[in-house]
Amino acid sequence: MDAATKWACIDRIIERTVEEQEGERTLLKRIDDLTLNPYINLGITFVILYLIFESFIRIGHIFLTERVIGRYIFAPGTGYDRWLHQTFDGTPLFEILVGDTAQGYLSSFGLLTTGLYVPFGVVLPSILIFYLWLTLLEDIGYLPRVAILAERLFARIGLPGTSIIPTILGLGCNVPGVIASRILETPKQRFILSNLLAIAVPCNAQISIALVVIGGMFGATYLIIILAVLILLYLILGILLKRTVAGECPELILEVPPCRMVHPGSFLMKMHLRMRAFLFDAVPWVLAGVLLVNLLYLTGVLQLLEDTMAPILTLWFGIPPEMVGALIVGFLRKDVAIALLYFIPDLGLWEATTGVIILMIYFPCAATFVMLFKEQGVVNTLKSTALMIMVALIAGGVLNATRIIFGWVS
Numbered sequence: 001m002d003a004a005t006k007w008a009c010i011d012r013i014i015e016r017t018v019e020e021q022e023g024e025r026t027l028l029k030r031i032d033d034l035t036l037n038p039y040i041n042l043g044i045t046f047v048i049l050y051l052i053f054e055s056f057i058r059i060g061h062i063f064l065t066e067r068v069i070g071r072y073i074f075a076p077g078t079g080y081d082r083w084l085h086q087t088f089d090g091t092p093l094f095e096i097l098v099g100d101t102a103q104g105y106l107s108s109f110g111l112l113t114t115g116l117y118v119p120f121g122v123v124l125p126s127i128l129i130f131y132l133w134l135t136l137l138e139d140i141g142y143l144p145r146v147a148i149l150a151e152r153l154f155a156r157i158g159l160p161g162t163s164i165i166p167t168i169l170g171l172g173c174n175v176p177g178v179i180a181s182r183i184l185e186t187p188k189q190r191f192i193l194s195n196l197l198a199i200a201v202p203c204n205a206q207i208s209i210a211l212v213v214i215g216g217m218f219g220a221t222y223l224i225i226i227l228a229v230l231i232l233l234y235l236i237l238g239i240l241l242k243r244t245v246a247g248e249c250p251e252l253i254l255e256v257p258p259c260r261m262v263h264p265g266s267f268l269m270k271m272h273l274r275m276r277a278f279l280f281d282a283v284p285w286v287l288a289g290v291l292l293v294n295l296l297y298l299t300g301v302l303q304l305l306e307d308t309m310a311p312i313l314t315l316w317f318g319i320p321p322e323m324v325g326a327l328i329v330g331f332l333r334k335d336v337a338i339a340l341l342y343f344i345p346d347l348g349l350w351e352a353t354t355g356v357i358i359l360m361i362y363f364p365c366a367a368t369f370v371m372l373f374k375e376q377g378v379v380n381t382l383k384s385t386a387l388m389i390m391v392a393l394i395a396g397g398v399l400n401a402t403r404i405i406f407g408w409v410s
Helices: 003-017 027-035 038-072 079-088 114-140 143-155 161-170 174-183 187-200 204-218 221-244 264-281 283-298 301-317 322-330 334-343 349-361 366-405
Strands: none
Touching: 027 038, 038 114, 038 143, 038 161, 114 143, 114 161, 114 174, 114 264, 114 283, 114 366, 143 161, 161 174, 161 187, 174 187, 174 366, 187 221, 187 366, 204 221, 204 334, 204 349, 221 349, 221 366, 264 283, 283 301, 283 366, 301 322, 301 349, 301 366, 322 334, 322 349, 334 349, 349 366
16 A cells, blocks of 8 residues: 555545544643644754753763763772772683773773673663653653654655654664664664664764864864764665665654643653663673673784784775774774874874774674664674675775875875
């Protein structure tokens, strides 16, 4: 059934079953009428998305992650840190369970340090805030209005308008963004959105570090250029995936309920079920990913990859050999990898810009990669891996070719 036939059928059903009566003009009814106006709804939606992103960054990341959890629990010198060292110092499992915490818990890659800090210190605050907003918008009846407003843009890349929420969330952290892709209807749509998040949506940590590195060395204008390239990549890649990935991209059909007050019992029950699902579904996979990366590092596999790939990547991307190490580190922590560019001597503008773009679009961080595996399964994760490699090679090659054609030295 095509879209026109489907909507005609819906209209006939409405005509036969719906009877409209004039009722009392309550405050909720007036708000409902305002939100059905596309122009007013657009303004309200921008305000809501701004508040979501600001609460995600200021409450989730800056306050909960950095000032509370990352300072008083998962940090060098805390009671938990002292207990770890007293218990495991000198034992054979120290490197696997604890690692080197001198530079912080994000880079130590121990099961009891990075393995717990990532899900509970970094991801959990973001997930909590996301689910608070999602449940609130659901319960007051506003989420369908946001989805319908964004439908026209996202339909061009095979996604429903509801994809705007995970995309905004991915700008804070890709892990909860990938988890939030569950709200999409079909496997094809979930595959498209998850890969767009992993490839073309940088997290807040990457954006912040890139602002320091690129902005500090060459000016903030060039960061805008990088973000523009990523937006263009998001749209182009989305269109290509819509046309090449097998499956359905159904038209968004949503009931637009009237605005209503939140029922506390229902709200708390939804929050409980969603947070419980995160703790039991996501945390074990993040721990497994940290363990795998730690073993690859301790056995020298990551160093072997760096030594093997350096000549190829230097030639194809036109980047200095010192940057290859940052590309390898990027699989562990992309923000740390971008920060390493600051210490490469005589790094030119074009080399730095190319390096930051490649770091942002190739393999996601280990935690996001593990969640892709958890959400997509083995086959689709292998497809995603091949897609990431191909996109990074093409984008890096195009940037290098552009530099050569226009004669830009650095």
